[in-house]
Each structure stands twice: as C-alpha cells, then as structure tokens.
Amino acid sequence: MNISKKMQDAFNAQITAELYSSNLYLQMAFWFRKEGWKGFADWMFKHSDEEKHHALEMANFVLDRGGEALVAAIDAPEVDFKDPKEIFERTLKHEQWVTEKINELADVADELKDRASINFVDKFIDEQVEEEKTVRDILNLFRHRDGHTVATIDDIVGAQE
Ligand SMILES: [Fe+2]
Numbered sequence: 001m002n003i004s005k006k007m008q009d010a011f012n013a014q015i016t017a018e019l020y021s022s023n024l025y026l027q028m029a030f031w032f033r034k035e036g037w038k039g040f041a042d043w044m045f046k047h048s049d050e051e052k053h054h055a056l057e058m059a060n061f062v063l064d065r066g067g068e069a070l071v072a073a074i075d076a077p078e079v080d081f082k083d084p085k086e087i088f089e090r091t092l093k094h095e096q097w098v099t100e101k102i103n104e105l106a107d108v109a110d111e112l113k114d115r116a117s118i119n120f121v122d123k124f125i126d127e128q129v130e131e132e133k134t135v136r137d138i139l140n141l142f143r144h145r146d147g148h149t150v151a152t153i154d155d156i157v158g159a160q161e
C-alpha cells in the first residue's frame, strides 16, 4: 500500500525539522571550533551528521512506500551563542522540541492507522529518549563539575561516540 498524502506531508515536515537540526548543530560546531573547544566541536559535527542521517532515513522510508520526499526551505540557524554550557542548554531545549514533533508524527500515523509508519516512527521515539539523556548527562557535568574544568568536560565530550 502506498503511503497516504497526509502521512507523506507529515514526514516531509519532519525531514525539514531534522535538516534544520543538522544545520543548527553544524553552526554550533563552527562556534566551538572558532572558540577553540575541539571536543565539543567534534561532538557537534557528529551530532549534525546524525540529524542528516535521520532525514535520509525518513526520506528513504517515504520513497520505499511510493511517496515523494521533499527538501523544503530550511531556516538559517541561530548564531548568537554565549558559552559551552549555554549551547548544551539550547541543545536540550531543541531536542525536546524535536521530541514533540516526533510525537506529532506518531499521532498522524496512529490517526491513519498506518501500521508501517507507526512501526517506523517508534524507533525515533526511542532515539529521542536517548538523545535527551545524552545531552542531560553533559549538562550534569557542567552542573556538578566533580572537580572538572570546562577543558576536561571538552575532553570527555569529545571522546564520546
Ligand atoms: Fe533527529
């Protein structure tokens, strides 16, 4: 069964959100590089790639089901960053926003009783739990410090897979 127009449009909106996320993290990576935070920059470059990969996975799913995948206009990301901690706070907020969007995508799949889409989106619901946790763990390093300087946090985060 081909994907419905409504489901396809919902996926295309999410593809746009994932590509925006990819660009936002790329912009954050550029800022970190400019400021000399190599570990944070590496983490953000990787995260940016992951978001692009999410967009591609969704596009492939739509295409595999006989639909049309679209790249819409992507808004320019924010650029007014202050410091590493503030960037990770914004990252957590952004991931929480993405989680809401994924939940809305799941709602459309439920409403349409589109089993394949329900199944596919489930994986992204799990993924969001993981992503929010990863960013929260990084923020905890800043909060508790445990004797860490921002430079050691940069090393720790840069070494993460
Ligand atoms: Fe994503």
Ligand SMILES: [Fe+2]
Pocket (backbone or CB within 6 Å): 021, 051, 095, 098, 131
């Ligand atoms: Fe994400």
